Amino acid sequence: MEKITIVGAGLAGSLLSVYLAKKGYEVEIYERRPDMRKTGVSGGKSINLALSTRGIHALKEVGLYEEIKKIAIPMYGRMVHSINGNTQLHPYGKDETEYINSVSRAELNKKLMDLAEDFPGVRFHFDMRCLGMDPGRNEIFFHDETSRANIAVKSNVTIATDGATSPIRMEMLKSPRFDFSQEYENYGYKELNIPPFPDGTFKMESNALHIWPRGSFMLIALPNMDGSFTCTLFIAYDRNLGGDSSFEHLINEKRVIGFFQKHFRDAYELMPTLIEDFFENPTGSLITVKCFPWSIDGKLAMLGDSCHAIVPFFGQGMNAAFEDCTYMNECIDSYRGDWNRIFLEYQQMRKVNTDAIADLAQENFIEMRDLVSDPKFLLKKKIEGELYKMFPDVFIPKYTMVTFLRIPYSVALSRGKAQESILSEISSGITGINSVDWGKAKLLVKTRLSRLDL
Amino acid sequence: MEKITIVGAGLAGSLLSVYLAKKGYEVEIYERRPDMRKTGVSGGKSINLALSTRGIHALKEVGLYEEIKKIAIPMYGRMVHSINGNTQLHPYGKDETEYINSVSRAELNKKLMDLAEDFPGVRFHFDMRCLGMDPGRNEIFFHDETSRANIAVKSNVTIATDGATSPIRMEMLKSPRFDFSQEYENYGYKELNIPPFPDGTFKMESNALHIWPRGSFMLIALPNMDGSFTCTLFIAYDRNLGGDSSFEHLINEKRVIGFFQKHFRDAYELMPTLIEDFFENPTGSLITVKCFPWSIDGKLAMLGDSCHAIVPFFGQGMNAAFEDCTYMNECIDSYRGDWNRIFLEYQQMRKVNTDAIADLAQENFIEMRDLVSDPKFLLKKKIEGELYKMFPDVFIPKYTMVTFLRIPYSVALSRGKAQESILSEISSGITGINSVDWGKAKLLVKTRLSRLDL
Numbered sequence: 026m027e028k029i030t031i032v033g034a035g036l037a038g039s040l041l042s043v044y045l046a047k048k049g050y051e052v053e054i055y056e057r058r059p060d061m062r063k064t065g066v067s068g069g070k071s072i073n074l075a076l077s078t079r080g081i082h083a084l085k086e087v088g089l090y091e092e093i094k095k096i097a098i099p100m101y102g103r104m105v106h107s108i109n110g111n112t113q114l115h116p117y118g119k120d121e122t123e124y125i126n127s128v129s130r131a132e133l134n135k136k137l138m139d140l141a142e143d144f145p146g147v148r149f150h151f152d153m154r155c156l157g158m159d160p161g162r163n164e165i166f167f168h169d170e171t172s173r174a175n176i177a178v179k180s181n182v183t184i185a186t187d188g189a190t191s192p193i194r195m196e197m198l199k200s201p202r203f204d205f206s207q208e209y210e211n212y213g214y215k216e217l218n219i220p221p222f223p224d225g226t227f228k229m230e231s232n233a234l235h236i237w238p239r240g241s242f243m244l245i246a247l248p249n250m251d252g253s254f255t256c257t258l259f260i261a262y263d264r265n266l267g268g269d270s271s272f273e274h275l276i277n278e279k280r281v282i283g284f285f286q287k288h289f290r291d292a293y294e295l296m297p298t299l300i301e302d303f304f305e306n307p308t309g310s311l312i313t314v315k316c317f318p319w320s321i322d323g324k325l326a327m328l329g330d331s332c333h334a335i336v337p338f339f340g341q342g343m344n345a346a347f348e349d350c351t352y353m354n355e356c357i358d359s360y361r362g363d364w365n366r367i368f369l370e371y372q373q374m375r376k377v378n379t380d381a382i383a384d385l386a387q388e389n390f391i392e393m394r395d396l397v398s399d400p401k402f403l404l405k406k407k408i409e410g411e412l413y414k415m416f417p418d419v420f421i422p423k424y425t426m427v428t429f430l431r432i433p434y435s436v437a438l439s440r441g442k443a444q445e446s447i448l449s450e451i452s453s454g455i456t457g458i459n460s461v462d463w464g465k466a467k468l469l470v471k472t473r474l475s476r477l478d479l
Numbered sequence: 480m481e482k483i484t485i486v487g488a489g490l491a492g493s494l495l496s497v498y499l500a501k502k503g504y505e506v507e508i509y510e511r512r513p514d515m516r517k518t519g520v521s522g523g524k525s526i527n528l529a530l531s532t533r534g535i536h537a538l539k540e541v542g543l544y545e546e547i548k549k550i551a552i553p554m555y556g557r558m559v560h561s562i563n564g565n566t567q568l569h570p571y572g573k574d575e576t577e578y579i580n581s582v583s584r585a586e587l588n589k590k591l592m593d594l595a596e597d598f599p600g601v602r603f604h605f606d607m608r609c610l611g612m613d614p615g616r617n618e619i620f621f622h623d624e625t626s627r628a629n630i631a632v633k634s635n636v637t638i639a640t641d642g643a644t645s646p647i648r649m650e651m652l653k654s655p656r657f658d659f660s661q662e663y664e665n666y667g668y669k670e671l672n673i674p675p676f677p678d679g680t681f682k683m684e685s686n687a688l689h690i691w692p693r694g695s696f697m698l699i700a701l702p703n704m705d706g707s708f709t710c711t712l713f714i715a716y717d718r719n720l721g722g723d724s725s726f727e728h729l730i731n732e733k734r735v736i737g738f739f740q741k742h743f744r745d746a747y748e749l750m751p752t753l754i755e756d757f758f759e760n761p762t763g764s765l766i767t768v769k770c771f772p773w774s775i776d777g778k779l780a781m782l783g784d785s786c787h788a789i790v791p792f793f794g795q796g797m798n799a800a801f802e803d804c805t806y807m808n809e810c811i812d813s814y815r816g817d818w819n820r821i822f823l824e825y826q827q828m829r830k831v832n833t834d835a836i837a838d839l840a841q842e843n844f845i846e847m848r849d850l851v852s853d854p855k856f857l858l859k860k861k862i863e864g865e866l867y868k869m870f871p872d873v874f875i876p877k878y879t880m881v882t883f884l885r886i887p888y889s890v891a892l893s894r895g896k897a898q899e900s901i902l903s904e905i906s907s908g909i910t911g912i913n914s915v916d917w918g919k920a921k922l923l924v925k926t927r928l929s930r931l932d933l
Binding site: 195197201202203204205206207208262310453 | 649652655656658659660661662663716764904
């Protein structure tokens with residue numbers, strides 16, 4: 026059977042290897058890092074992630090979901106923490122059947138690797154740093170960190186899942202007519218910890234994603250299986266933009282404590298290691314990567330962050346990468362063996378949608394950090410909920426389309442815009458749900474939105 | 480005196496070396512290619528260029544303009560060739576004092592090198608391919624194509640003028656928070672030749688830029704000192720987009736001849752080497768590069784195409800690079816010796832303006848290939864000319880602002896938009912200049928545009 030080379034054994038690469046192995050392909054996966062199952066090194070990216078419908082669908086397709094479910098914590102809504110410590114739950118879905126899942130990136134990755142290795146055709150090669158490629162000669166080059174030798178791997182079909190800083194994409198940059206952009210946010214992030222009570226129980230509601238929206242910045246927290254929460258602070262890098270709420274300003278213990286006491290008092294009291302965490306953990310950056318084409322001549326394709334890294338504010342990075350696998354799988358089934366056609370169709374189907382989720386994710390930062398505490402925004406959310414009840418297959422909240430359905434992201438983006446303009450018109454000039462002109466609302470929905478085939 | 484390293488001895492690097500040498504700096508220029516003054520190799524880019532006010536200003540600042548003027552051919556307007564061979568001159572400026580200049584890239588480059596070498600502090604190093612850099616150690620790495628050795632050059636202050644595919648920028652890509660985009664047009668170009676008559680005289684009007692606008696594609700021609708014209712055909716790569724007028728379609732002699740006979744009959748008859756030119760010359764691609772920051776810690780800065788490559792449709796690529804030199808020169812004078820401040824101020828002043836010329840250049844492709852033969856467009860041009868006469872320091876045609884003035888490109892872009900909306904309103908619903916409501920026009924100009932301090 027044909028051999029496929031995968032570059033990168035992160036979440037996307039590991040899952041993809043299972044899809045391919047199930048079809049009978051031999052899969053060789055080359056990973057830059059050591060085997061995280063042995064070293065415990067997890068790799069410098071975010072500690073936990075929100076797994077939702079698109080990702081779950083992919084896991085179900087390859088039969089891994091039941092196993093992953095065991096390490097997932099349902100989150101039914103946003104728990105919004107106001108400045109005085111009051112909390113309010115904003116449900117994500119229409120009822121308790123709609124929720125997202127907090128999972129540990131490292132545990133998920135390890136499980137995917139374990140499950141992949143159950144297939145005899147899958148072989149992992151660790152400590153192999155990708156140096157580049159020569160698509161003309163069907164070769165991929167690696168540096169073996171153990172033996173310190175450079176090796177050339179012959180590969181007729183390669184799929185690069187080597188992440189946001191993809192070395193394979195670096196090589197693509199040199200190929201003719203390759204469009205590329207990378208854009209950094211002016212905000213960075215810092216991961217912090219809220220440990221469990223001594224008996225291992227959670228110090229806050231465990232089945233929610235906690236948010237402390239503060240206008241131009243925010244803190245969030247996701248639950249972990251061990252009873253702790255991983256918090257992530259998103260603030261501006263520069264004082265210019267963020268003032269005292271910036272990494273440039275928060276350079277000593279006193280300032281950090283003052284900042285947390287002022288803006289996040291309830292969280293601050295649950296963070297005994299705040300200072301160590303703040304000054305020892307790296308400051309993460311937020312990048313959006315877009316590029317095209319994603320493939321060369323049926324020889325190489327990119328998948329996941331390597332071709333469409335996005336910011337984390339819609340919780341869709343991993344889900345979009347897993348959905349790439351679903352589509353790649355479909356294309357392989359449709360054009361079995363014709364890799365040129367498989368890759369062309371795959372990139373054609375995915376590009377417009379990953380562009381859309383990139384834009385949606387950037388927009389959602391504003392919603393999370395600012396709007397969730399804005400009365401106007403909350404009124405619109407209420408109206409949206411009512412319209413969703415009235416027109417369940419027409420007026421579907423953007424969040425629901427992205428998170429709980431698998432309709433294309435590009436459709437979610439364009440319908441989201443149309444719906445937002447309807448909500449703006451209806452909520453304009455009124456202060457409460459009781460003043461809504463429902464006749465007008467229904468008319469707008471009927472004249473501007475078509476029924477979705479769900 | 481301090482030593483400055485320049486990477487790339489193209490137009491921008493050669494001119495910059497003169498600016499620096501005049502201030503007394505020692506300048507070491509490393510160039511990938513052999514010395515074009517000895518080999519006659521010019522380098523695979525466009526053969527001639529349009530030198531205009533911004534570029535001329537820079538040449539005058541360093542005292543080189545009189546020398547360059549000798550190899551420049553004035554072009555007073557666009558000579559538009561209709562499908563039946565009729566021609567009409569559309570002047571660029573208000574009178575014969577406003578013109579652009581056709582210059583040979585190679586001749587200009589050679590002259591700039593010669594003039595640079597007149598300064599004892601300037602040294603060129605040819606056949607040195609840049610491999611990368613280590614800004615932390617103030618080192619730039621080159622491969623010496625002659626000795627085949629790799630060398631490390633110590634350099635405290637480096638300026639990269641290494642062009643649209645800049646190896647230095649490739650290294651910048653790896654640095655934190657570096658925003659970057661490269662975008663290719665769906666159109667490529669092909670250079671073709673119209674030789675002179677046997678007695679060396681021009682076969683068409685020499686003091687014009689010739690255009691054959693054909694809607695979705697075009698041919699242009701610029702005069703050369705030897706009596707020939709260099710023509711450039713811009714057509715789509717793919718049949719999908721361009722139909723029969725695409726590189727994908729034009730793959731044999733018969734099709735190319737048919738295509739030229741159909742669309743450019745008058746030019747075709749002047750092109751004895753069409754087939755050789757078409758199939759032997761490379762197909763050029765059109766790229767727009769944007770990035771930021773342009774500098775690292777006062778150690779390295781980028782200038783010209785390396786940080787802002789643009790498409791050629793406004794004839795401003797070289798002029799923008801030369802204007803970079805003007806601004807860099809100002810910053811060096813303002814903050815002499817403080818390279819961190821010099822580079823920060825330089826990039827701050829230039830970025831917004833090179834972004835603007837990038838957008839203006841992309842827009843102008845549509846104007847050149849399509850609008851110049853559109854009656855509505857021509858009517859607007861007439862109205863624009865009248866308003867310019869009425870309000871010479873308020874309503875200045877966009878082309879004039881970009882080409883004949885040195886007001887910032889970003890101002891030209893935003894005022895151009897405001898003016899375009901005025902022109903659209905005034906020309907709406909009328910077919911000729913005699914129907915213009917001048918009272919309304921004056922009111923719009925007075926209420927929407929401020930006076931420019933020229």
